[in-house]
Amino acid sequence: MKKILLLSDTHSFIDSTILKYVQCADEVWHAGDIGNLEVTDSIKKIKPLRAVFGNIDDHIIRTEFPLTINFELEGVKVLMTHIAGYPGKYNVRTQETIRLHQPKLFICGHSHILKVQYDKKFDMLHVNPGAAGKHGFHKVRTMLRFVLENGAIKNMEIIELGVRSQT
Template identity: 65%
Template structure:
């Protein structure tokens, strides 16, 4: 059993509130647009991190993190990428791979819009944790927490943090 904190679109921002949730997780997954690597370096000092780079990330982030991160967590096949789309509107650059070899859990960021949807047509769960940084159009900073237990994803919780301007 692993407690996961899923975040995205930090855009160089990390604070004590995010770190409080990091401390409660077994692993942290970041779905891109990290910004300054101080974000991921800070997280890695506390917990294991799996991440991908996003469209705003520089060469340093692109050298440290992949565009796609596919791995097993317990018995769940996970695929994280930054610009992935969502059911019915997946990114055309990944559609064929996604449909030929679907994961159990497909995660992306980019939109700054929190979405959790089950793709019935392709039989996998899609998650986008929204944005937990302070830059962007979103009014509330969001993250997701959940447990991976064997082949089950359970105890999903939305974390909402007031965005101070």
């Protein structure tokens, strides 16, 4: 069993509230638009991190993190990238990558819109944790946490970090 904290679109922002949730996870996954390495370094001091770079990330972050990662954990095949689209509206690169890796869990960021949706066409769970940072049009900062165990994705929870303008 692994407890996962999933966040995205921090845009150089990390605070004690996010770090409190990091401490409760076994692993932290970041779906891009990190902003600066202080964000990921803060997380890595506490827990293991898997991350991809996003469109706002500079060459330094792009050197440390890939565009896309795929891996298997607790019997769940995972594919994560930053810009992807949504079920029925994936970009071409994403469609090809999904076909190649056939994940059970597909993760992206970019839109700042939290979404958890089953994709029937690709037989996978599509997840976007929204935005944990303060930059963007989102009104509420969000993350997700869930458990991977014996090939199953369980106990998915939305974490609301507060209204963006009040943080």
